[in-house]
Amino acid sequence: MQKLRQSGTLIGFVLIIAFFSFQLPDTFLTARNLLNISQQLSMLAVVAATMTIVMVMNDFDLSVGSMASLSGIVAASLFVNEYSIWAGIGAALLVGLVGGLFNGILVSVIGILPFVATLGTLTVFSGAAFLLSDGKTIFGRDIPKSFSDFSRGGIEVGSINIPMLTITAGFVIFICWYILEQTNFGRRLYAIGGNREASYLAGIKVVKLRMFAFALTGLGAAIAGLMYASRVASANPTQGAGLMLDAIAAVFLGMTMSKQSEPRVIFTLIGVLVLGVLDNGMTQMRVDSYVREILVGLIVIAAVAVSSISKANR
């Protein structure tokens, strides 16, 4: 039963790939399409990987989507005022870090439930993005060419060109994996997720670590926002909106694959791939995007249901 749960998502993933390869024999399993998928996915992968950091502690962050929008707007607004690229990027990352820290303070120091606290900041960040941008999309000449060129570039490996966005996502995923799996900082976060009270009494600085973890998630959202802005060469106060649900969905999908249903970065990545491949394949098959939404929702419910059933069976 547990084996089936743990391998179910992977089996599903393989079936999805097989299905699309069969339906789209000429276009789906090509190097070009796969690289394209990896690029489409890169923002989601960054947000989902950093979302994993808080979900390890049984917390979560609903504000990542609006934080991604805000970070793009902050950078673009600075570009409009002719600040340098690095100033724009630095300010956007700082906003992500501070916003995440603010979430952390609300949740950890003040003790508001993550759902309520980050629902509040979701609205705050989104409002700030609209305010800064006057509700308009910032695009065209205001966005420096070298900023948008970043996402068009890539690194040649043999005959293929790996997109910079994919490389950035890979780098962020690696850092998250390293932090969570290979450092004692990560171990402490898993302990907090396992039993917060026991961790506190065993001498773990629970308040500080939770705060710090939320800051990292905010930073990840800001990175994703910059990647998005670079990719579309514009910033719009709603462009990160879809990221939050997909990121949480990816982590939940990944959780079905681990032993005790705890989030793991590598499994989150597989969750991201499932969602991305579905998206790509269905777009190619011209399936209505609303149908895709229904499907993603059902997949998340199924994933959570499977984890819950196996926990209740103990």
Next chain:
Amino acid sequence: MMHKLTLNNVSKAFNGVPALNDVSITLLSGRTHALMGENGAGKSTLIKLLAGVINADSMSIFRDKEPVRITNTIDATSAGFRFIHQELNLVPEISIAENILLSKHLPTLFGIKIDWATVYRRAELALEFLGVTHINVKSQAGVLTSGDKMLVMIASAFVAEQEASPYLYVFDEPTAALTDQESAMLFSAMTKLKEKGAALLYVSHRIDEIMKFCDDISILRDGVLVKSTEIKNLKKAEIIKFMTGRELKDSYPPRTASMSSKNTVSLRNIETDYLTGINFDLKAGEILGVAGLAGSGQSSLLKLLVGVGKALSGDATVLENSLAKSPHEAWSKGIAFIPRERRSEGLCLEMNVRENVVLSHLKSYGFHAKPKLERSDVEMLARQVKVKYNGSQQPVFELSGGNQQKVLFARALKGAPELLLLDQPTRGVDIGAKYEIYTLVRELSDNGCSIIISSSDLPEILGMCDRILILSDGRQTGLLEKCSLTSGDLLTNIYSSDLR
């Protein structure tokens, strides 16, 4: 007329490891049947099978000649089985009366409005049956002391039934959290149930209690029934021998090293939100016992020393410092703590033994995790505290209570603490593991570690401690030298201080 409840050929294995192997027990109405065995012997598994929480690989139950089928908890209830569990599962936000009637349909007027008068009356009757009159059933359950919580839990099994009355009551270590006085109330209620013709199955680690109150006994060891007989046929030493498979002589290891004269802890007139007038010195190598009625502030005192809560006034010197401000600070200064509730306050149950042991000591492994080094460290400690497990990668929820407690001891020992705080260290721990824990504590004290033990087990306090601090309602009412104290003297002190 005497009824007979027969359990035949009960077997259950978890992941291929047998927890119960072909156990058959007969329970008689009007009698109390003790179920004994070390932690991991299969007692809890048997109870869970009876309650329908888990399903057996094989089991047949007969009431007299009539078969009883139990596949889920509803079956167990309708079969007339009632369970009093050792865990405190009250809902703190709702009233005590609602907690007592939690598993029943609340009585209503015209099928709509809850008939509160009847709710309160039925809850009061259930408590009265237990001899409890000091609890107001209208107040919230959250305000109860832990002893009173247990009484409320027990009372919920005594709510009068409209249908046929229950005929099997299963008590799973009900007295673990009770004082002697509260236990006495429970026993008189149990006698009344017996007189009504119910069969009682009673699980406890307290042999004296069992020899006094039970009629029959079944002893499990490693999932096998090793003895089932009338209790008058067995002596205490024989029971222990059947349980452990070995003979235990002296249950409390004697002190072999003398105490140093150096004070490690010195508290003067400490006052906190829960405690007043706390005054004592503790020497290196000394063991101080903390005794009192349940909820008198023992846990608060230990937690204060580990950095939870703060002193409002008074002076404190702990290991040449002031009081720790957080558990983090306490652990890093050489204070180790084993909390009262090992499952909710001590362990990350789904994590493995290694991760749980090193939890307080991750700093010593630097920034980068070093699982291999940890594993060898933990395996050495586990041998020292004699954990029975399938390797340090085993999740702790799979271990028995006594072994879980030893994992916490391994964690405490890891940092070579100078001050060790133990809150109910042997609660729910079987007699073999208990002795091993006492030996460990004695070794530590002989090596100069100062130890504070809070316990509701008076013989344990008397057997292990050099001095005993009595708490009553958060106030220190005595600090006794052990010397020639008996359990009776100690009780007199605990209760007389309560009257003051």
